[in-house]
Amino acid sequence: MNQAARRGHPDIRIRAVKAWTPEHGRESTHLTLSASDKAELSRLAEIIEYKTVGSQILFQGQKASFLYLLADGVVGSNHILNGGDRQIVSFYWPGDLFGLAEKGVYVNSAEALTPCVVYRFPIGKLEQFLLDNPKVQHSFVIKAVHDLRSAQRQLVAMGRFDIARRLAIFLLDCSGHEHYFDLAAQALTVPMTRYHIADYLGTSAESVTRAFGLLESKGLLHRLTARTLELKLAELRTFVDAE
Amino acid sequence: MNQAARRGHPDIRIRAVKAWTPEHGRESTHLTLSASDKAELSRLAEIIEYKTVGSQILFQGQKASFLYLLADGVVGSNHILNGGDRQIVSFYWPGDLFGLAEKGVYVNSAEALTPCVVYRFPIGKLEQFLLDNPKVQHSFVIKAVHDLRSAQRQLVAMGRFDIARRLAIFLLDCSGHEHYFDLAAQALTVPMTRYHIADYLGTSAESVTRAFGLLESKGLLHRLTARTLELKLAELRTFVDAE
C-alpha cells in the first residue's frame, strides 16, 4: 500500500477564480475560507499520502464514496475508452478538487503524477456539512464553475488550435503554478511524461515532441532537459493569440 | 427588440443527472425543487422571450449581470477567437442554465437556435437567495457538476473520436430531448444548421455533411430531409462503442 496517514495538517485551500465577482486590484488565485470552516472541514477528512509516482488514487467505474482535495502534488484524471485509448480530462494542482462522479460512480480514474498529499472527504458527511454551511457550499459552486470554464477552454483549444498552440496553452497553464515554475529563471519543471501530455492534448507523444521542437525553433522556449523548460511567456502568449 | 415580457409562467426545472446519489429504479432527468422554492425563484426572475431564430441573448466580454435558465427552445453558446474562428462550447436545452462568467464578465456568447423562453436571474439576488436556501444551492452544485461532466465527455470525444463518431454521439445526445425526438417514428428534428454542428464538433460544415453520408451509408440513420433524421439508436451506440 503506497499510502499512509499523516501528522501535519497542510492548509485547506481551494484554487478558483471567481465567476460573478469582478476583480479589483491584484488577482487572487484561491478562495478564502474562514479558519473555523477550515478546521471543521479538516475534521471531516482523512489525510492520505501517495508516495510513489503512478499510484492510482481512484478508478473509473468504482463506487464513488469520497471527494478528494489535492493538498500537494500533481494528479492526472483520465478516461479509458473501450478500445483502450486514454484521454486525460484534466490535470489537478494543489487546491483542486477531484473525484467526479455520476450516479454514485467515478467517471474517470485519477493517478498521482508526483508524490501527493490529499484530503479525502466521505461524500455523505461532506454533503451534509455543505448543506449546514451555505457559505462553504458557495465556495464549492464557484469551484465547480471554475472547473467548468477550464474544461470549456480546453474544448476550444481542441476544436480550433493546432498541436503546437495547444502545447503552448498547456505550458502557459503550468507556468501559473508556483511550485513547478521558477519565476526568477522562468524555468518550468514539467511533472508529466510526453505520453501524459499527448493524452491530454488529444494527440500522440511523437507529435508532442515535434511540437516542442517547433516552439523551440521559433524561440518561444528552450529545452534545458526534456522535463525542464525555459519559457518565454510573452512570446508564447502572442503565438497563441495569433491563432 | 426581439424579446418581450410574458404572461404564463413555464415550469422551473433543472436538467441534471445526480453526481453522488446512485440511481434506484427509473432514471430521472431533472432535479426536484419544492413548489415553494420554484415560486420564490420565479419571483426573482424575469421571463423573456426571444422570438426570432439567431437572436443574441448575451455577448462574450459583456458585463455579466444575469444567469439564464432556459425554459423552452435551444440555445448555442459559442466562443469567438481572435482569428474569427468560432467554437460552440455547448448546446442548451430546456432546464439548462447558461451565462457562464469569469470575474464578472461573460466568457461566451449565447444565441437562440430556435424561438426561446428564458428565466433571467439577476446574479446578486440569485446568489443571496442560494445562500439563504442551501437545498436549492445544492441543486446548483449538482447542475454545475453535471455540466462539467458533459464538457469532459465532449473533451474525450474531441480528443479520441473521428468526426463520424463525434456526430453519432451528438445525435444520440439530441435524441434524449423529447420535444425534438419523436419516439414513435424515431425521428429527430435537428434544430441547428450544419455550421452550428461543425463548430460544435470542431470541424467544417463539409465534413459534417460527409459524416452524415457515412452514417447513412452504414445504415445508422436515414435523412428524411436535411434537418429530420430517422435514427437507429442501438446501431449508433454500437458504432460509437466500437471506437
Next chain:
DNA sequence: CGTACGCTTGAGCCCCCTCAAAAACGGTGG
C-alpha cells in the same frame, strides 16, 4: 419569381497519425 442562405459534392493538399528504431535518461545492483 428571384435571391440569399443552407446543404452537398468534388479535387487537391497538408497536418498529423502510425509504425519503426535509435538515442538519451535514470535507476539499480555489482
Next chain:
DNA sequence: CCACCGTTTTTGAGGGGGCTCAAGCGTACG
C-alpha cells in the same frame, strides 16, 4: 563508480483523414 536495462524522448518515413477552395443544388422567404 560504472555497466546494464527499462523507460522516456527523439527522429524518420509513409499514408490517410480532414481542411480548404470552388462550384452546383435545393429551399425558404421576401
